Each structure stands twice: as structure tokens, then as C-alpha cells.
Amino acid sequence: MKTLIIRLLDEYSAVTQKSTSFVCKMLDCQVRTIPTILEWAAQEERILLTHDVSTITRYAYDRVRLGQTMPGVIEVSPDAAVGRVIEDILVLVECSQDGELEGQVQYLPW
Template identity: 65%
Template sequence: MKFLADENFDNTIIRGLLRRKPDVDLVHVRDVGLAGADDPTVLEWAAQENRVLLTHDVATVTHYAYERMAAGQSMTGVIEVTFDASIGRVIEDLLFILDCSLEGELEGQIYYLPL
């Protein structure tokens, strides 16, 4: 499973996840030239690159993800993390998802963390 971290995704979570699982395939929107891009553009890129989007943006990303699915467009998956969630718990939940999910299993799914 490959991840794309949204623009404002907590870097502490990213660093902790990479510390626990250094081989996780994770890129940040700024690393791929999407800094400042709108949500539909980020979701489109994630779908093209087969990456699950990690975001804190529960307000708008969900809307655009469902909009993509309603239009018959692919949506690789979104994992939405509440801002007040325990960082350790989120890292554990992400590791659980990585260890227990098959490639493509999050297609068309939106998960909310903590689980």
C-alpha cells in the first residue's frame, strides 16, 4: 500500500510511522509538486498513482472523494485522522491497516482514525 500525505498532515505522525516501518511507501504533496493544490487535484493524483490519501481535512476531502465515486472515477482510498487523536494511536492504527490490508482493499473506502 502506498500513501500520499496531504499538505497539512501531521509530520510527527509521518516521522513516527517511518521510524516504525521504514519501508512504507509514503510521499508528501509538496514532494510531488502538489503544494497548494485543491482537494480534487490531490485526489486525482492519488488515484493515478494508486496512493491512499492521508489527511486531517474531514470537512472537504470526504465530499470530493464521494463526488469522485459518484462520477464513476477511481478513488484509491482516504484515511482521515482527527486533529485531536493520539499520535501514538494513529501510528498504531496505520501500522495495523498496512499489516492487515491487501493491495487495493481501500479502493472506494474512507477510514477514520483512530479506529
């Protein structure tokens, strides 16, 4: 399911020519710490899409508090219906401008 969302975002980005900052890449969270993942996302100017709704928020806002770049986090409830989440992500992508999610954590589904 995660791959489906990423492919959908890749295709959406290619078709609409929207910023690739919304396109996510999967990282192996078992071998990386959350601060490392957020640092990678910041360096790549990527918004992080995650199911980790219990811990990422704190680290994301720590980066903001410390004045570090944090392009944004989209936290998706693990119990959410995939179709609904995809629709919400597409609305978020379509209605947001580059950099608009900087320093923010969004929770899906809405």
C-alpha cells in the first residue's frame, strides 16, 4: 500500500508538473533514527509521509524549534482507508504551494 501511494504521487507529480518535494521515498526505519530521517527529508526538500503518528511529531517540532529546516510531515493513521488517504494527499498536493507545509505536521485522514 505504501508503494501504491508513492507511485500515485510520482505519477501525479509527472502529470501536473507539481513540485517533486511532495514525492516520497521509502526509508528503512529499522536502521535509521527519526532525526536522521528528518534530516534526510530536509536535505532532499521532501515532505515525509509516515504512519508513525506516535513519535515523529516531537522530533519534527524539535527541528522547527531549533531553527532547522523541516519541509513538512504528513502523518497517516495506520487504520485509515487507503482510498481516503490518497484522496486527502492529492487535495493537499493540489491546494498547497511549494514550501507551504514548511514546519508543519498534517494528519490524515482529515
